[in-house]
Amino acid sequence: MAPGLAETVTPEALANAAKTAAADLGFEACGITDLAPSAAAAALDRWLFAGHQGEMRYMERQAPVRREPSRAWPDARSAVVVLHNYYQRDAEPAPGRGRVARYALGDDYHDVMRRKLEQIGAGLVGTAGAGRFRAYADAGPLPERELAWRAGLGWVAKNTMLISPLLGSYTFIGVLLTDLVLAHDAPFEADRCGTCRRCLDACPTEAFPAPRVLDATRCISYLTIEARGPVPEPIKPTMGDWLFGCDVCQEVCPWNVRFAVETAEPRYRARPKTEWPTLQELAAMTEREFDVVLGATALVRPGRAGVARNAAVVIENTRARGAAECPAA
Template identity: 40%
Template sequence: MNPLKKREITLSLKQEAKKLGFDFCGVAKSEFLKSEESHLENWLKNGFHGEMTYMENHFDLRLDPGKLVENAKSVVSLTYNYFTEKEMQADSFQISKYAFGEDYHHIIKEKLFRLINFLKQDLGHINIRAFVDSAPILERVWAEKAGLGWIGKNTLLINKNRGSFYFLAELVLDVELEYDPPFKTDHCGTCTKCIDACPTEAILPGKVLDGSKCISYFTIELKEEIPTSMKGKLNDWIFGCDICQDVCPWNRFSKPHREMAFQPHPDLLEMTKKDWIELEETTFQKVFKKSAVKRTKFNGLKRNIDFVQNQ
């Protein structure tokens, strides 16, 4: 494909992504992530994945998009904003902002499929796959390589203009597009607000997250009982945690999302701690019918509530 055609297709892809509600779209050359190999290996050896044994699977796939899509040439990274200024009641337990509305997987995946159809109209038959937190792919690394931001000390991707309250998504395809320059400047500087604020000390020096200590891990991923050593450390979080993002200075640039599907259920923001403690399964099914909170199931959420209540 000649350079002019590559530029034209890449530009039209980014314009279409903008129309679909994605804030940023960047493209990186698909290649084996040799620089990440030892980092991932050490992270697993240290047991920072806790009981998330699935992280041990597909080691090669995590490093090489070419094993996800045959003859992959490009990795398109996109961001989708979920920041909201709406808050839970002061006298309430807390859930992460990303789970206020409908499950993001379905919302964003549908938009990615529309992007795929858009590309196929121009390119014909291509090998292409869409991913939203649903495959062994190092999404933050690819987003950084695509110029969308830098990986902060809390290991999240931070964008200078929008902070970090957004979902990441990818398209991997066997078409050579025009590549964006990688983001090379770390703007965290000497700031350690995220490290200092984490109540479980899950954020380690060197941009390393001990996932086995993260509040999100305890309240979502861990299927067994939450260790008693965490008593008094989960604050009021019962699903996920936003602490390291809430304290990040770059999130002063976050703008409220405009996705209707991410609007919280009317009952959610009215709930008090008493309401949570007395939560029944019928209410759980009504309020979280399409929410990511359903990942914990009713019994899992009640476990979290009981643990936090009795800290």
């Protein structure tokens, strides 16, 4: 960092500047932490050893950085962590259509989050007269839920989600690393799940071998977004109408039932093309049609082939349900 104004601005003033900028940009919560080694490194190692990451080889490659977040950028001195609410009520299901998880209904959140985080970074540079930053939202090696917990924003719940006591869990987490020293917040101390286990019992694929441990290879989110191969036969019927992602372990959580409010970010609102899309159309799309219709949404992650695979499973499930309800079908 170049010497100058940065040395005269206090860590508290810098923290206030970051939090004010975050609020002005529409982030509902913001906290600050350091880059100390992960307190959950052993849990990550057990998770990887058990093979719960499935085909997500990047989780193995990125493990050294998740264990020691400072490796992401050795110059980093502070992590500004933000939450952005994306909740919206689900539209009514319609025959022949598939359900998309709420986080993917609007524009691709990676872009929205990154641009806003970069604005906070630029604001800090303006305040301090120096400083550099790096922005992360989902697409990097940082342990984002743990950083959010350490920054005081909420607790890591039994469904593994970071729950904010003010917002629930329908939030994206964003992290801005900066080489400036900002005043840090205290970790969120409480575990507010108590004796509840609704999420564990509601998961349609029984993907939680224990509280706070998710076997991704059984999770609908993984199977419809990350996995490249076919969905295992025994899991197919339990996927119901989930075409992309899954929200069940969040929908049943009392913290969401009570505190989730509609997102104020217009770019997260459902697009006609992502809200209960027509399955037959998806299954028959060419690559070019897929790019035109679903480009700039999170559905690009599994690509046309992945979405067509998912659509075929939902079509199968819908037919099976129809046959069960109507013996003449």
